Amino acid sequence: MTLIRTQYNRRSFLKTSAAAGGGMVLGFSWFAGCQPVSDKITSIPKEWFDINAFLRVADNGLVTIMSPNPEIGQNIKTSMPMIVAEELDVAWKNVIVEQAPLNSDVFTRQVAGGSQSIRQGWQSLRMAGATARRMLVNAAAQQWEVDPSECSVSKGVISNAKGETISFGEIASAAAQLEIPAEVPLKDVKDFKIIGHDTKNVDLENIISGKPLFGLDLKKEGMQYAVVLRPPSFGQKLKSFDDAAARSVNGVNDVIQFGDKVAVLASSTWAAMKGQKALTAEWEQDGRSEDTTYHNEEMLRLLDTPAEEPMREDGNVKKAIAEADQIIERTYQAPFLPHNCLEPMNFYANVTDEKVELIGPIQTPEWTRQRVADLLEREQSEVTIDMTRMGGGFGRRLYGDFALEAAEISSLSKSPVHVVFSREDDMTAGTYRPASKYKFRAAIKDGKMTGYHLTGTGVNMRNSTREKNFPAAAIENYLVESHNLESNITTGAWRAPITNFLAYAEQAFFDEVAQTIDVDAVQFRLDLFAQAKNNPVGELDYDVDKFVGVIKLAAEKAGWGNAKEGSHLGFSAYYSHNTYVAEVAEAVLENGLPKIKKVTCAIDCGIVVNPIAATNQVEGGIIDGIGHAMYGDFVFENGRAKQHNFDKYRMIRIGEVPVIDIHFVKSENDPTGLGEPTLPPAGGAIANAIHAATGERLYSQPFTKATEILG
């Protein structure tokens, strides 16, 4: 048991007993579809008592837990409340989860990004549950005139030594009046009853019955749909437009220019889309018009240019290279990628003189509120943001451009609007994963890698590397450099930024170096880790034991070194978002062509909060990694994206997915990230397995372009 200080400011505990009372709406699925389960409370509550910002308790014992962070499919709307419920000691079946709105006074870091929700929320979520539990116990103890230490709690019921019991519901009103304890105990990991147990997605019933949940499903009184025409190419601006045809479309109410964009407002989505297509516009050049070939040439030039300041330098790489018996140099390249959330970008805004109301799918509500306030020259306190469930995020919804558009159009049209991107808009007005290139050089001397030199470059990538990551600290002479290629094409975070490609390049390179010096690929890594452990070179920024732990576990589970006849294994391991992952891909040859049959994955992410959802994230990360490494291709010509929809942009489909075998390291450490870290190693694992099967190396994504290898 750990005692922690509660550290709440008064505001986060404003007690408004019975405040939420009658207005409370139960989730769609609360009564519907639930079979009678013992102890499940099915009566309708009359009063609710706010215990703290995270939770309120009803007079009948139901507990509402707020999920503070945006839900993009990473399942935190289930797993964050599980953590609160664990410390509260309520039966999960009597918990109702609600998405909290943006409220920076009481919640910290309401962001979906960097796989950090659980890691950074862990303490405050536990504290919220433990504090509430303590207040409920204190209230019961007062009523019984006993010491709180004589009371115990199980599944929402408090008991004392005499065997008397009182439920959370019966004592909630008294608890809501109490002072907040200055210190509360947290449970021991071994006492967890909810954390670590499979808990179904809280929105599951609503999802499988088609209830309105997502941003695009939102409708409001008087709302118009807005579909926006944006410059078709990066580097262009609006010269003039003709809206006569658009205005004659049935259902189109108005056409509004704002900046270099034109919005068509209509009473239905279809009318707004038709109106947008009916607009004719002239565009003029306002900046460079860039092609993928231009980016490629520029990046190759940068890779051969020494950087002014290295990202990291240990020892003397130049010398190691000069003294080497052999130098291995390889260059890897990645295309731009759109995010392609299946729910296209959209947002609702209602800007009035009194307030600015925003609702929709957004990963960064707080930053968006600030930007909207700046844009409209309003106080931040006038702006509210409610978050809907999101049909995917992957980093795209970190950039609230669509919310700003909605705010601006609503402000100009003086009406509530819902901005909707068509798939074409979504794919062509993106914030892309930057195209990038990496050049690796390894100095080999006496059968050992004595020097390691990585130069990275990418489009609008200030640092294209992860200079502190392995093999930093494991090699005597180590140099990492980075160059930025500036561009007017908007790029940004895309699931596992930078490492979504860098990890593949590095892991494929390691495989080639190991092969060259004739050392087993796993042993090659273990030898480097031994150096990092026993005699680290410079700063060591990762945990060697955890890294080695997942490497050995994955190797063992995949049968590394004992592959059966016809099965070819490829190894890869990567550390990101505070989580250690190793993956082994298995390829077979079918009609002479390599096919990925299986991926074995070992992960150390500390405590696994919700195993059934965690494995879903792992499967998703690996499938995403394989899918984009194999198929994702996105090309610019004259500043204009060539792929506009799924007919030209290929994504992985059901028949292309291998078996995935997942092993979590058993751990009592605080949880770390899980939404991203299984993606980065996937590309390297499959490239190395394809090499094992065919003898051919892949240096460029998407792999399917190498038809001579993959058919």
Next chain:
Amino acid sequence: MANFNLSINGTNHQVDVDPDTPILWVLRDEVDLVGTKYGCGISQCGACTIHLDGQAARSCSVPVSSIGSQKITTIEGFSETKAAKPLLDAWRKHDVPQCGYCQAGQIMNAATLLKNNANPSDEDIDAKMNGNLCRCGTYIRVKAAIKTAATNS
């Protein structure tokens, strides 16, 4: 604009829309049935899958004028039927969704797969479900749930 009489989930609805309006948008914007999703608008993703007279159709690419007397079933209607139970139970068991956006389309397509083929092989599932994209990568669970449903129905 023109008037259309539509049978949706067993109820008659009259809508006044342009004849070229895809039935997807009629359902979502006019009839307030938003369970059917928009993903691509060009028959490439399957998020908009509905049943027309019991067979799967991509509602983004079916204009309202071509519906005629065909009976429309959406996820909202289908999920309430007895026939849906084994499939939905399998979806619950495997906790299939991640973001959830593609799931209605997956379920609607899987339902007609099972209707036409009570015991589909992996290859049958791959072939029939190939048109349903899941950006989150829930494919393994989609397949497992279809197999569970086949066993339990």
